[in-house]
Amino acid sequence: MIVSFDIGGSAIKGGFAHSETEITALPRRATPGNDFAAFVEVMRDIISQAPEQPESLALSIAGVVDPDSQKLTCANIPCIHGRRLAEDLQTALGYPVLIANDADCFAMAEAISGAGRGHRIVFGAILGTGVGGGLVSDGRLVNASGGFAGEWGHAPVIAAYAGNPPVAIPAYPCGCGQVGCVDTVGGARGMERLHLLLHGTNLSSEEIVGLWLAGDAGAAATLDVYMDLVAPPLALAVNITGATIVPVGGGLSNVEPLLTRLDEAVRKRILRKFDRSLVVPSQCRIEPGLIGAALLGLRDVEERRRAA
Template identity: 75%
Template sequence: MIVSFDIGGTAIKGGIARSETDIAPLARRPTPKDDFAAFVAVLGDVIAEAGETPDCISLSIAGVVDPDSQALTCANIPCIHGRRLAADLEQKLKLPVLIANDADCFAMAEAMTGAGRGHRIVFGAILGTGVGGGLVADGRLVNAAGGFAGEWGHGPIIAPFAGTPAVAIPAYACGCGQKGCVDTVGGARGLERLHQTVNGVTLGSEEIIDLWLKGDEAAARTLDVYTDLVAPPLALAINITGATIVPVGGGLSNVPKLLAKLDVAVRARILRKFDRPLVVPSECRVEPGLIGAALLGLRYAEDISDAA
């Protein structure tokens, strides 16, 4: 049995997993952001609610574990930011602890129980407020020991011109410290930024999408530029990883016409040709972080059992 957690800046969601098909959520609790002892106590309370000692606990979290130092970067929860969180929790809770980025857990959930079932290599893409991703190969999360594999949202790769006729695209500053990252144009905030650049009008992403779906020419121009910018780096990620399916999560994944448009553009730019959709909506719409963390924990327990 595994106890899994989806750790957010507002709430901690827990669950009990006995198999891939038996994952039950527990009550959610507020996240103690500034008190590590209180943070540990909440995890302990959830574990106690499970009623038995788990083989391990597994956490999905909006942060990244450094693969060398094992220190966690998690700016929105100060009490765990910079800690070697797995080691600290193992000392306090006396249980093995696994930690993975929430986008990695999303990719794991999709690979094992969602749109990626039956595929050897699954690239999970997030098009939410910003851009993220995770990579699963042969049922294994590539970032199981921490790291940045699958983070296609960062790196100075955005084209300086896009659309037909071409419009100049500034090298927008990114929160990672670089300029011209996919993250600056690919998520909801990026779509808004592009609409302002292309049309000189400030609108929210939902307004832009709604206008586009109603046939608005200015919004259509923005979406053409958007696709022209986002499809090439995603196609490159697919070429490099060999992924045969790309489940997409995040707010923009809820727009079927947008994913279909992106899918066509991506498939036109990759080396391997597919006669089926490649960029598809995610299927794990409820608690993918919790499910992905549970699957990581279950795989860990299987490995320990096989080694015994």
């Protein structure tokens, strides 16, 4: 049995995993963002509720671990940002610790327990506040040690013009330090940024989508530009990875007509032709980070047993 965690800026979710199909989730706890000792105590308290002694801990975190230095980049939780977190937690809690990026955990959950079942190569895409992704091949997470593989949201590749008639798109600065990344236009905040550019009006992504579904011409223009900017880099990711399914999570994935349109736009732009949907809603709607971390942790325990 392992204890898995889905750690976000506002909440820590814990769970106990006995197998890939037996994962019990616990209530959320507030994340102590600025106090590492308090952060450790929340984890310790969750571990204390385990029905038996865990073999290891597995964490899903909205950040990436540098594979060389093992330092974590996690800007929204200051007390763990820049730490060798696996080492620090192992010292504090006394258990082996595995850390994975939350988008990677989402991809793993979808590949094993969700929409990617039966597919060799699964590219999990996140369209939430921003854009993220993870890549699973033959049931294994690609580049699990770092969390960088699959990050299609962070590359300066957005088009300079989009829409019909074409509109000039600024190379917006991205939180990763580059400019013109997919992340700046592809998530909910990006859609809002595009609507402001086109119409000079600040609306939430929910309002923009609602107007689009109601037939509003201005919102339709925003969605035209959005598709022109997001579909090509996602199609490129499919071409490069050979993925045969792209489960999508995040808030925008809940808008079925938007995913249907994105699926059609991506399939028009890829080399391999599918007569079925490629870009699909995720199926692990509840706690995919927790599930993905559990799956990775269980497999890590199994591999360490075989190596012993």
